[in-house]
Amino acid sequence: MAESAWATAEDALLLYEAEIRRRRGPRSAQVDPVARLMDPAFRERLWLYDLSHIGPELPGTLHPKQQEALRNGAKHRHLYWGNQSGKTTLGAVDMVLSALGRHPLQLAGLQPMPPFTGWASALTWELWEKILLPELLTWIPRDRIQSAPRPHQQGGRRDIVLRADNGTLSRITGKAAEQGAEMYQSARVNKVWLDEEHPEPVWDEMQPRLLRYGGTTLSTMTPILGMTYVHGRFYEPVQQGVIPLSEHWFSHAGVADNPSISVEALQALRSELRNNPSQLAAREHGLFVRPYGAVYDFSLDTHGVDLEGPALMAFIKRTKHYGGLDLGKWRFAFSWGCVDQDVSLTIIDEVFSQNEDATVRAKTIHDQLKHYGVEDIFIYGDCADPSGITELNGAFERMGSTYRVWPVAQPNKSRSAGIMRVESLLTRKAIKVRRGIGQDSQWYVGMGAGSNGRPVRGSRLVWEFRNWQYPKAPDGKVQKDDPDDATADGADMMDELRYLVMQWLGPLAIRPPKVNPTMAEIIQADLHKFDAPKQNVKRYGHVLRQG
Numbered sequence: 001m002a003e004s005a006w007a008t009a010e011d012a013l014l015l016y017e018a019e020i021r022r023r024r025g026p027r028s029a030q031v032d033p034v035a036r037l038m039d040p041a042f043r044e045r046l047w048l049y050d051l052s053h054i055g056p057e058l059p060g061t062l063h064p065k066q067q068e069a070l071r072n073g074a075k076h077r078h079l080y081w082g083n084q085s086g087k088t089t090l091g092a093v094d095m096v097l098s099a100l101g102r103h104p105l106q107l108a109g110l111q112p113m114p115p116f117t118g119w120a121s122a123l124t125w126e127l128w129e130k131i132l133l134p135e136l137l138t139w140i141p142r143d144r145i146q147s148a149p150r151p152h153q154q155g156g157r158r159d160i161v162l163r164a165d166n167g168t169l170s171r172i173t174g175k176a177a178e179q180g181a182e183m184y185q186s187a188r189v190n191k192v193w194l195d196e197e198h199p200e201p202v203w204d205e206m207q208p209r210l211l212r213y214g215g216t217t218l219s220t221m222t223p224i225l226g227m228t229y230v231h232g233r234f235y236e237p238v239q240q241g242v243i244p245l246s247e248h249w250f251s252h253a254g255v256a257d258n259p260s261i262s263v264e265a266l267q268a269l270r271s272e273l274r275n276n277p278s279q280l281a282a283r284e285h286g287l288f289v290r291p292y293g294a295v296y297d298f299s300l301d302t303h304g305v306d307l308e309g310p311a312l313m314a315f316i317k318r319t320k321h322y323g324g325l326d327l328g329k330w331r332f333a334f335s336w337g338c339v340d341q342d343v344s345l346t347i348i349d350e351v352f353s354q355n356e357d358a359t360v361r362a363k364t365i366h367d368q369l370k371h372y373g374v375e376d377i378f379i380y381g382d383c384a385d386p387s388g389i390t391e392l393n394g395a396f397e398r399m400g401s402t403y404r405v406w407p408v409a410q411p412n413k414s415r416s417a418g419i420m421r422v423e424s425l426l427t428r429k430a431i432k433v434r435r436g437i438g439q440d441s442q443w444y445v446g447m448g449a450g451s452n453g454r455p456v457r458g459s460r461l462v463w464e465f466r467n468w469q470y471p472k473a474p475d476g477k478v479q480k481d482d483p484d485d486a487t488a489d490g491a492d493m494m495d496e497l498r499y500l501v502m503q504w505l506g507p508l509a510i511r512p513p514k515v516n517p518t519m520a521e522i523i524q525a526d527l528h529k530f531d532a533p534k535q536n537v538k539r540y541g542h543v544l545r546q547g
Helices: 002-024 033-038 064-071 087-100 125-139 200-210 229-239 263-272 277-285 309-318 358-371 387-398 415-427 460-467 492-505 519-531
Strands: 046-048 057-059 076-081 117-122 145-147 159-163 169-176 191-195 216-221 248-253 320-327 332-339 345-353 378-383 405-407 431-434 442-445 454-457
Touching (some): 033 057, 064 087, 064 248, 076 229, 117 125, 125 159, 200 229, 229 460, 345 492, 378 387, 415 492
Parallel strands (some): 076 216, 191 216
Antiparallel strands (some): 332 345
16 A cells, blocks of 8 residues: 555656656757747747746746737837736836847837847836846846846846847846936937836936937836826826827736636735725726725716717707806816706816916906807806905906806805715716817926926816815815915815806705703703693683573
């Protein structure tokens, strides 16, 4: 029995070693890992590679999302992918293929052949040494590496030099955002790979380095930082058709798209993040994280409406018009919409002005309303400076405009009541937003006396819907016009919208709270019952009326 068990164990070990040899294939030093990855005849999902710096098992093929991203020819590719979705692998493979001269776009004649100069940038040097460098060295054929830093070790060397298929030398240089934007100067590169979201100054600084060679970028990130400049400057304008897909292209993917992730591991992730659906959506599907504590559950997919041309003009003509206004020097927010017979509000357009005088702002509003043929409109506003409305109305009057702004009634300034009104309308889909609103506009987050802010393209109203987190402030008090207050910087359109809604629908009816009586009040009430005159009580024994 013991000999039989020993034989069974020995056979199992032999079978295991044979499977290892089969999966490993030829000697690792003779294997070209990136060629194997791109070989359609190679069918193994995972294979063993002794020279790997990222673990013994490598994927045998790219999954569909990776293949789509690799072959896309946009100037700037943005991969909004969750963890364990293969984004870092794709970034390294993309760079290695370009350095060797095997990239699909090079083979198609759309990108130049080597020599190739590229940057592979992490947020910190530690991430470069422990994540990007090992991934790059794993996929480069060992016999092509001329010189390279050692992975997983600190050091001053940052360049990987390798020999391309055409015999020229290519160079992939490591970068780290912690160096500062100035370290992304004084070079001309073919391609930049940014792993995780880099600061906006780094993005801006590296763009001139790409011009000479018609260079491209590849950004691989899990969008857990929320609606940052990446969302406002690239993602949303692409969705709205303002930026063509040939310029900026994006892809969403997550652990759900990676065939190497087991069902059990996916279920464990869902269980871990079950109370944070926004984070789960970022990890599982690569969707942007909604700001924690955001007030409104708004989406253009749900609340957007396609309304343009003759249909828009006919809609405006048959409806009643309301506008809301929040005045400030650095942020002046105005939006207006139409109330239809179904008692729903459709926001048509907006004006967002920064550091302009009352004359310019009045003319912008006048021209916009006249463009849409709006003659009669109720515009209600509020201003930290009481003279703001007076100055705006004076500007309207000087230009011969019939439009006027009326101050919001004090009961309609209630922040909590206004939020409840807007939230209720959104839930019932009784607030709609024209999808084309503000698509050609550009404005600046954080603009103030000490900063030019950062540019954002597209609708300010839609941006605030997605980002606004309201502070605890006393009802009836306006927010300070402070450009350094990030909360106020996301509240201007939301403030004027609730002014509009509250003036349209009126304040909420307030029921007096029910208060239980005290024992003294109960006794007093009982005593009053005895003292009160009896009514409708039959009295017996009275003298009968004769008659």
